[in-house]
Amino acid sequence: MDELATEELVEITVTVNGTVHRERVSPRMHAADFLRQRLGLTGTHIGCEQGVCGMCTVLLDGEAVKGCLLLAPQLDGRELRTVESLAQGGELAPLQQAFKDCGGLQCGFCTPGFLMTATALRESGRRLDREQIREELSGVLCRCTGYDGILTAVDRVLNGEQR
C-alpha cells in the first residue's frame, strides 16, 4: 500500500518484545498501527486515536505511553514492549493471573492497556496504595468492569495479599 503514498518512507530500527525489526514506514503511521499492521501484534488495541482512552498503551523504554500519540518514525532506536511479551511459555504472568482471579476483565478490549500500565507501575518500584493505584490507572478507560476487579488485581500484585 505504501508505494502509492506520495510521501517518502522512513527507515527505522526498533526492538519489539526483544526482537529487532528494521522497517520502512510512512511518516504519518502511528505506533499502534505499526505494531498491528506491520508486526501483526494485534494485542495492542486502538480506541480513540487521540490519546484519551488508553487502549493502545505500550511500554517505550519501560515507560507506559499511548501508542496512538507516537509516530512510527519516533520508534527508531527505541525498545518497545506489548501485551504479547507478558506471558512466558504459555504461563500467565502474575499480573495476568491476578486479573483472571479478581474479575479484572470482561470484554477484554481494554485489558492490554491496563496490563501494560500496571507493568510499568510494578517495574517502577514505587510503593502505591489503592487510591494512588486508582489515580495511576485513570489513563485507561474500561466500560465493562467498573474498575473494581482491575484495582484489586493490581493492588494484589503490587502490594501482595496482605490487604
Added chain:
Amino acid sequence: MSSVEVAEQQAPSLIGSSVPRKEDDRLLQGDGRFTDDVEPARSLHMAVGRCPFPHARIESIEAAEAAAMPGVHQVLTGVEVEARTEPISVLRPVPGAADLPFYALASEVCVFEGQPVVSVVAESRQLAEDAVEAIWIDYEPLAHVSDPIAALAPEAPVLHPERMDSNLLASNPQGRGEPEKRLAEAVVVVEDSFRIGRVSPLPMEPRAVVAEWRPGARELIAHVSTQVPHLVRMQLAESLRLGESEVRVVTGDVGGGFGLKLGLYPEDLLACLHAIELRRPVKWTEDRVEHFRASTHAREAVHDFRIAADAEGRFLAMTDTYVTDLGGQNSPFGSAQLSSIVFTGPYRVEDATVERRVAVTNKTPIGAYRGYGQPEVNFARELLVDRLARRLGRDPLELRLQNMLSEEELPWKNAVGALYDSGDYGRCLRMVAERIDYGGLRAAGRGPRPDGRYVGVGFTSFVERTGYASARFLANRGSRFGAHESVTLRANRSGGIDLYTGVSTFGQSNETAFAQICAEVHGIDYAAVRVHAGDTGATPLNTGAFASRTLIAGSGAVREAAAALRAKTLRIAAARLELEPDALEIAGDVVRCREQPQRAIGLAEIHVAAITGQGIPGDEEPGLEVTAHFEPSAAAFAYGSAAAVVAVDAETGEFEIERFVMAHDSGRIVNPRAVEGQVRGALAQGFGAALSEELRYEEDSGQLLNGTMLDYFVPTASDLPPIELLHTEVPSPVTPFGVRGVGETGTIPPGASIANAVCDALAEFGVEISSLPITPERVWRALREASNGGEGLEG
C-alpha cells in the same frame, strides 16, 4: 429429565461457583480476535463521507476527481446504493409506527449529522480518507429541530413529510383502571416533568466490518463486531438481495456492546456491497469521531409523571406520558421501549396509565442501551416518591415499604399486564437502609457539618424486566426475532464437548456460564467443554445477546442439550459395561458404575464409538451431537434497591457521594464473580449517565458539541464512588435453574438515588432536581431557583 436430577444430586455444584472464565486466557495474552484484527490478503479499505449538517438536502456530489486518485477503487453514492440494495430493516420497531425505510447512504435528504453520504474504497485507509476529502458535496441546509419536545410543536419542520404529517412517529397508550378519577379524589398529587440526558453507550472497541465475496461460490463472509450475528445475517441477506445461505457472518471477540452493536449498520452493508462489486476483501473500522455521530445514542426522554396518594400515603394512581427521541431515523434495532413496562415499579398501584410518544429529531438515531428505558422511568418515578414523602411529612423509606408489593402478593400483574414473578422487594430495601445505618444518619441530622456541607440520603427501588415474555409477545409488537435460544453440543474424539452458540462474546461471560451449565448437567469436566461462539456458519440459528436474555433462554437450551447428550452417552456406555444406564454416572473424563467405580470406561472411548458408529448398540444411531431450542415460559423480573449518601456544598452545588449501597436479586446465580462484574460495570455506566455523561447539541447549528472522548466524560477509575453490593437469591419460577437476567440492573439506580440524596441534603432550601445528569452546575442552579422562590433557572 431424570438424568438432570441425578447430575444435580451428585457433583459438587458448578452452578453458583466462581470458576475461572473461559474467555480470559486469550484476552489477557493479546490473543483475542476482534474484528479489526482480521485482515485477509489483498484487503482494501473503506472510508465514509458524512453529512456535516443536522438536516440538509444534497444538491450535488462531485466525485470524479476522487475516483481518479491513485489507489482508489470505487466510490459509491446514495443513488447507486438505492438502486442496488433494499433498505435496512428494523429489528424491533416501535409498535404502530410509520415505516421509515432508510438506505445505507442518503441520496436526497440527510436527517442527522454524521449520516453516511458517500463511501470510498482504496488501497489503504489513508488513501480512502484522502479521497473522501476530495469529494465535493453541495448541501442546502434545511431547518432543523434538535429537541424532542420542540419537534412535536406544530411549528416544527416535519422531517419525513413523505410518510408523516408531524414528527410524532407513534403514540402507545397502555394501562388500566381510572387514574384520572383517583387523581381527582386524591389528597395529594405530585407531578413534574423529568428530562433524561442523551448518552453514548461507548464500547471501547469501535464498530468494524471485514467483507469477503467469492462470486463463483456465491459466498459472502462478513466479519462484524455485533451482539447478534444471526440477525445481522438476515438483515444483510435482505438488503443485498441474497439468499441467507449465501451470507455467513463471523463474529469473534467483541470489545463491548451494551446495546449499541445490535443489528446491521449502514457501514456493514456498504463494505459488503463494495466487496461484492470489487471482488476484493473490504475492511472498515470506525474511528471515534464517527462513533460519536454514527453509532447509536441512547436514553434521551422527557417523562411527565404523576403520583396520587391518600392522606395515609397509599399510592392511588400513577400516570406517565413520556416522549422519547428517535433521532433522525430508526436505528437498526429501534429505540428503547421498556419504560412503559416498568413505570409503576415495585409498587402496589391498581389505577395507572402510561403513554409512550416517539419523536423524530435531527440527531443521531437512538438505539438500545443497557436498561432500555428502565433507568429513565425509574428516575422520574423515584424522585416523585421522595417529593410525595416530603409533602406528606413521611419518611421516604417507610413510604416505599408501605406501598411495595409484598412477597405474598406475587405473582402480580402490573397495570400494563407484565407479570412480576416472585421476590421479596422490601427485603432489599431494608438491607440497604440497614447497611448505611439509616437510623444513625437520620439521628445525626442533615448538617451542615463542620466543613459546611449538608448530608443527604437517597433511596430508590426498582423492578427490572429481564428476557422476553414469549415469541407471541414479540410477534404482537412486530419484532423480527424470537424469545428462545439454541445451542448445539457435539462430542469430540478427545473426550471433550464442543458447544456451539450464536451468542457472540462481548464481555458478558457467556462462554463461561454456558460451559458451567453444560458440565453441571452432563457430568464432564468444565475444562473439557469448549465454547465456539458467533459464527453463523457453525452455530445453530438463534436470537442473540441483548435484553438480559442470554442466560434466561440459553440456560434452558444448554440444559436440554446436555441432558440428551448425557443420556445417549450413558446408553452406549451401559451396553459396553453390560450395566443399566441408570447405574452409571459421568464423572470428569469417565463413565462409571455408581456402585462399583472401578467398572468404568473413558469418555473419549464412548465418543469415538459414537462418532465412528463402531461398537454401539444396534438400535442406537451413530453420532453424538444434540441441538436444543428453549423458550422460557415468561420474562423474569429482577429487582433491587439502592441508597446513596451524599455531602453537598450549598454554596457551589458540588457534592460527593460518600457511600452507595445496592441490594439486588438476580435469582439463582451461575457465577458470582461474573455477576458482581456485571453489576459493577452497569453501575459505572449508571454513574456516568447520572453525573458526567451527556451528549450536548448546540441549539442554533444543531451540531454535536462534545463528540470526542476529550469532552465526553466516561467515568475513569478515579471517578467512581465507593460501591457496596448486597444480594438476595430468590429463584425465579419461570426460568431454568431460577435465574434472572443481571446484565443491565446496575444502570437503573444511580440517577434516582443520587438525586434523592442531594434533594434530601438540601431539603431545608426546598431544592428539587428534575434532570439528568446531575452536575454541580445543575445543583447550584436548583439552589438559586429555590432561593428565588421557584423562578425558572434550572437548565
